[in-house]
Structure formats: C-alpha cells, structure tokens
Amino acid sequence: MGRVVLKLADDISTDVIYPGRYMATVLPSETPQFAFADMTDFNGALKAGRVPAGSVIVAGKNFGCGSSREQAVSALKGHELTIVAHSFARIFLQNAINLGLDLVTAPGVEAAAGDEILFRGDTVVNETSGNSFPLVKLPQARQAIIDAGGLIPYTRERLLHAKSGDSHN
Amino acid sequence: MGMTVVEKILARASGRPGVRAGDVVEPAVDLAMSHENGALVINQFFEIYGGTGLDPMVWDPSRVAIIFDHRVPAESAKTASNQKKVREFVAKYAISKFHDIRGDTGGICHQVLPESGYVRPGAVVVGTDSHTTSHGALGAFAFGIGATEMASVWALGTVLNVEVPGTIRVDVTGEFPPFVGPKDLILHLIGRISAQGANFKVIEFHGKTIASMSTSGRLVLCNMAVEAGATSGIVPADGETARYLREEAGVEGPQQATAADPDATYEQFISIDVSSLVPQVACPHTVDNVKPVSEVAGTKVDQVVIGSCTNGRLDDLEVAAGILRGKKVARGTRMLVFPASGRIYAQALRKGLIADFMAAGAVVMNPGCGPCLGVHEGALGDNETALSTTNRNFKGRMGNPSAAVYLCSPAVAAASALEGVITDPRKGRN
Numbered sequence: 238m239g240r241v242v243l244k245l246a247d248d249i250s251t252d253v254i255y256p257g258r259y260m261a262t263v264l265p266s267e268t269p270q271f272a273f274a275d276m277t278d279f280n281g282a283l284k285a286g287r288v289p290a291g292s293v294i295v296a297g298k299n300f301g302c303g304s305s306r307e308q309a310v311s312a313l314k315g316h317e318l319t320i321v322a323h324s325f326a327r328i329f330l331q332n333a334i335n336l337g338l339d340l341v342t343a344p345g346v347e348a349a350a351g352d353e354i355l356f357r358g359d360t361v362v363n364e365t366s367g368n369s370f371p372l373v374k375l376p377q378a379r380q381a382i383i384d385a386g387g388l389i390p391y392t393r394e395r396l397l398h399a400k401s402g403d404s405h406n
Numbered sequence: 407m408g409m410t411v412v413e414k415i416l417a418r419a420s421g422r423p424g425v426r427a428g429d430v431v432e433p434a435v436d437l438a439m440s441h442e443n444g445a446l447v448i449n450q451f452f453e454i455y456g457g458t459g460l461d462p463m464v465w466d467p468s469r470v471a472i473i474f475d476h477r478v479p480a481e482s483a484k485t486a487s488n489q490k491k492v493r494e495f496v497a498k499y500a501i502s503k504f505h506d507i508r509g510d511t512g513g514i515c516h517q518v519l520p521e522s523g524y525v526r527p528g529a530v531v532v533g534t535d536s537h538t539t540s541h542g543a544l545g546a547f548a549f550g551i552g553a554t555e556m557a558s559v560w561a562l563g564t565v566l567n568v569e570v571p572g573t574i575r576v577d578v579t580g581e582f583p584p585f586v587g588p589k590d591l592i593l594h595l596i597g598r599i600s601a602q603g604a605n606f607k608v609i610e611f612h613g614k615t616i617a618s619m620s621t622s623g624r625l626v627l628c629n630m631a632v633e634a635g636a637t638s639g640i641v642p643a644d645g646e647t648a649r650y651l652r653e654e655a656g657v658e659g660p661q662q663a664t665a666a667d668p669d670a671t672y673e674q675f676i677s678i679d680v681s682s683l684v685p686q687v688a689c690p691h692t693v694d695n696v697k698p699v700s701e702v703a704g705t706k707v708d709q710v711v712i713g714s715c716t717n718g719r720l721d722d723l724e725v726a727a728g729i730l731r732g733k734k735v736a737r738g739t740r741m742l743v744f745p746a747s748g749r750i751y752a753q754a755l756r757k758g759l760i761a762d763f764m765a766a767g768a769v770v771m772n773p774g775c776g777p778c779l780g781v782h783e784g785a786l787g788d789n790e791t792a793l794s795t796t797n798r799n800f801k802g803r804m805g806n807p808s809a810a811v812y813l814c815s816p817a818v819a820a821a822s823a824l825e826g827v828i829t830d831p832r833k834g835r836n
C-alpha cells in the first residue's frame with residue numbers, strides 16, 4: 238500500500254526526472270537529491286524526507302523517454318518510490334529492472350494525488366476510488382533479473398558459473 | 407519464415423539459425439560505446455567483480471569505445487575528475503578505441519564511431535547513450551543501454567536477456583524538394599506516429615529515396631528513430647554503405663551486407679512520399695509536436711544552434727553556410743555552430759565554411775555536444791526561445807526549464823538566424 242504523491246502526464250522525459258545539468262553526479266548515493274530537480278516543490282519534499290518510502294508516482298504513457306541516463310532511475314530508487322505508469326520507455330524500463338526500482342505497468346490506471354494504491358496479484362487497486370486496474374506482467378526474461386536482485390548480482394552469477402566451467406544452460 | 411534485418415543480425419550474434427520477434431537472446435557484442443558516463447560504468451563494473459574473488463577483466467578491450475563529447479573541454483572540476491578517472495581506466499585496461507579531447511580525432515560519439523570505421527554492417531552495437539540508434543545507418547543493430555547494463559557487457563561480452571524487437575517497415579519514395587531533407591522526413595515521421603509510436607520496435611528504412619541518400623542523411627534518420635521510442639533504426643547496408651566505409655571511414659576490403667528476407671514479417675508498414683514534403687519544425691516541449699514551418703514562422707528566436715549528432719555533419723554545415731554567405735545574423739539573435747567532429751571541423755575550414763559562419767556573425771565552437779543537453783555552454787536564459795538542429799526539445803533540455811526549444815533542419819535554422827524569427831528557407835530562394 239502506498240499513497241500517490243505525484244500524478245504526471247504522458248511522455249515524462251529523463252530530462253524532467255533528472256535534468257542533464259546534474260549528469261556529472263553519477264553515484265547512486267548522490268543522485269537522489271536531484272530527482273525532479275526542476276519541480277522544486279516535489280524535489281523539496283523529497284529532500285526534506287516528507288515523502289515516505291513506498292510512495293507512488295502515477296504517470297501516463299512512455300514514462301522515462303529520452304536519454305539513457307541511469308541517474309533517472311537511481312535518483313528515484315534512492316527515495317524508494319514506486320512508479321505506476323500506463324507504459325514505460327524501453328531504456329528506462331530496462332535500467333529500472335537492472336537497478337531494482339519498483340515499476341508497475343498498468344495501461345488504464347486512474348489515480349489522483351493523495352489516493353491510496355494497493356497491489357494485489359495481477360491488479361492495481363485504487364483504494365480511494367474503489368477501482369481496480371489490470372497490470373501487465375514483465376516478460377519472464379526480465380523477471381529473472383529482478384529475482385536475482387538486479388543486474389549486478391545476475392552478472393556476478395554468470396561470471397562465477399563461467400569460471401567454474403558450469404554451463405548455465 | 408523470413409527474417410527482418412535485425413532478426414538476422416541477432417540470430418547470427420546469438421549463434422542460432424533463426425530468431426523471431428519476441429524471442430529472448432543473448433547476442434555477442436561487436437562494439438560497446440560509452441562517453442563521459444563511462445565513469446559510472448567503471449563504478450558498476452567494479453561492483454560486479456566485488457566479492458567474486460575474480461580479477462576484473464574487460465572481455466575484449468578492442469571492442470570497447472570511449473569518446474569524450476558531452477562536456478568537452480570539461481566545464482567543471484567534477485567533470486574533469488570523472489574524465490581523469492576514465493582516462494586512467496582506459497590506460498590500465500588497454501581500451502584502444504579511446505577518443506580524448508582532441509582537435510583531430512575528437513568529436514561526438516555518434517560521428518566519431520562511423521567516421522573511424524568502428525561500425526560495420528551486421529554488427530551488434532550497444533552504447534550508453536540513447537542516440538546509439540544512429541549507427542543503424544550503416545546496417546548495424548545499434549541500441550542504447552544504461553551504465554549498469556554496459557558494465558555487464560564489459561564483463562561478459564554479451565547483452566543479457568534481449569527481447570528480439572518487432573519491426574516497422576518504412577518505405578520512402580520521391581525526391582526531396584529544395585531546402586527539404588532527411589531531418590524534415592524524420593520529424594514528419596515522428597509527428598505522424600508519435601513519441602511512443604515505435605516503442606520497443608525497430609524502424610527499418612527502405613525505398614528509392616533511402617537508396618539515393620548519403621550515409622550522413624541516413625544517420626539523421628536513425629539518430630532520431632529513438633524519438634519515436636524505437637529500440638533502433640536501421641538502413642540495410644548497400645552500395646552507399648560500402649562507399650562510405652571505403653572513402654570516408656578508411657575501411658579496406660569487402661563488407662558483408664545483411665538484407666531483409668522478402669517474406670520477412672513486419673508489424674506495420676508506413677509509406678512516405680517526400681516530393682511534397684515541406685520544412686518541418688518540432689515545437690516545445692515534445693519531439694512529436696511537429697508542424698510545417700509555415701505554422702510557426704515569425705516566432706522570435708533568441709538563439710540558433712547548428713550542430714549535434716543529428717545535424718553537425720559537413721553537408722549540414724554546407725547547407726547552412728550557403729544560406730548565410732555574405733549575409734548577417736539578425737541583431738538580437740545569437741548563432742552557435744558546433745561541428746560534430748574534429749575531422750568535420752577541418753573539412754569545413756578547408757571549404758571556407760567556418761569563415762562564412764564567422765563573417766555572418768555566428769560563433770563557431772569546438773566539436774562536442776555543446777548546448778544540446780544544456781550542461782556546458784550555450785545555455786538559455788529565462789523564457790528564451792531557441793531554434794536548433796539537435797534532436798530533443800524536452801523541458802529543461804538546453805539548461806533552462808523556462809526556455810522553449812524548437813527543432814528543425816540546418817536550412818530552417820540558417821534562414822531563421824538571418825531574420826531573427828522562424829523562417830521558411832524556401833522564401834525568396836526557390
């Protein structure tokens with residue numbers, strides 16, 4: 238269960254999520270301060286610790302379009318936000334899976350700021366409005382990376398398997 | 407069942423007789439490119455090796471390319487230190503395709519890679535940059551990945567869990583009218599299918615117009631394929647690709663070309679006749695907000711930018727210089743020109759184009775990304791308007807969230823610089 242803290246439109250680009258001028262900052266320990274830096278109120282709330290872990294951002298189609306910058310993911314992950322969108326842009330989706338940012342694709346989801354959201358099996362439930370929306374599961378290949386705890390441990394396993402001559406197949 | 411070009415490339419790279427859209431493969435990587443964000447890749451690379459007890463090893467240092475372009479020369483101590491860290495890594499791991507900040511071999515990654523002959527038809531190319539799609543212009547399957555995924559590639563030499571994308575086939579016919587070209591074509595296509603129209607898909611370009619288009623123009627199309635959400639754009643390699651590789655990239659020997667099978671399965675077909683196309687402009691703040699130039703003509707512009715991995719090549723500079731020659735940039739408008747690479751800069755210098763720009767009042771800057779991503783030089787003031795040949799106009803893109811960015815071709819940019827307002831380049835020139 239999480240509260241919707243931000244409601245966004247379609248085509249939210251990585252320039253909005255993490256403006257290019259902060260790209261010299263790369264470490265996941267340092268990027269969260271610049272999450273949505275140009276939306277000064279929301280950025281302020283994040284930095285002041287007024288947005289609890291597990292809070293939800295609801296967005297339209299194509300969330301995370303644009304640049305491949307991974308800071309856009311590590312910055313949101315640092316605040317332990319969950320992103321529920323109608324759809325995600327490819328590189329952002331893959332980066333989120335790789336780093337373990339919590340993403341939910343729900344093509345018809347409707348929610349407003351302040352609503353309470355619950356994830357139950359294959360549905361997203363808006364507890365406030367009483368409506369449920371089907372969510373789209375990740376393809377199995379991508380789920381495998383999440384199950385391993387992200388791409389770093391997943392790659393590590395591969396390296397160790399290769400080293401021990403143990404075929405992964 | 408026939409295969410698309412990308413299906414064939416992925417089948418070859420993953421050692422299978424055939425693959426189809428939706429299959430999951432682990433293709434071997436032919437070229438892995440990063441820029442300044444190599445600093446984060448290095449960090450993640452050591453994270454992967456941490457705790458394994460293994461010596462960190464780059465799978466094949468000759469297949470890794472690192473090109474400094476986003477902030478060159480460094481604009482801050484922080485960037486300079488990141489660049490230093492990458493330089494040290496490059497030396498230690500003997501990364502050979504490294505392009506430092508130099509006037510001769512430096513430039514924007516998406517120009518340096520093709521002009522250096524690093525990109526070959528049929529190759530799998532990954533880059534920690536979304537515009538890696540550009541390299542599809544040479545018949546490669548090229549796509550953007552994040553830094554952690556690149557670290558995994560450096561360690562393993564393969565991309566894990568790649569879903570074979572479906573393909574949209576775009577057939578282009580007709581001859582471009584004067585002052586209309588590849589940039590107008592791709593803006594028109596993005597406007598038509600939207601910024602999400604090709605999400606998770608490849609755009610494969612065909613047709614007479616593509617066959618007679620230079621590699622430089624094809625790079626514009628594939629570069630911006632990602633602005634329609636595409637995983638990649640691709641032009642199947644042909645005689646022009648072979649010519650480019652031989653004459654402009656210095657690659658000897660015959661090239662293997664991968665063609666689509668005649669019975670390949672496409673998810674969508676789009677036909678475009680460019681003979682009636684007019685100059686296009688993408689309006690703030692999304693790339694798919696595309697209008698014919700006539701609808702925005704007269705909009706005042708504070709800054710005109712010509713350059714970037716989209717339109718900073720020699721033919722772009724020639725078109726712009728041709729329009730500016732002997733005239734002056736309007737008072738109240740600044741014009742910045744960024745050649746895409748040192749090599750292009752030198753060519754433009756020999757052709758007298760740099761002198762044309764300077765005489766017109768434009769400022770010619772060093773090759774690199776410059777104002778395209780708004781972190782370095784040429785940032786916009788509050789509520790200012792820019793007209794640019796770059797590829798993105800997202801809010802805040804040029805360093806100021808209150809500014810507005812319009813995207814266009816070099817011809818529209820140059821004609822507008824003279825008037826100080828968005829101008830149809832055909833006006834008075836036909």
Ligand code: SF4
Pocket residue numbers: 475476514515516535537714715716774775778779796797
């Ligand atoms: S010129 Fe712009 S779009 Fe191209 S690589 Fe540089 S920052 Fe990216």
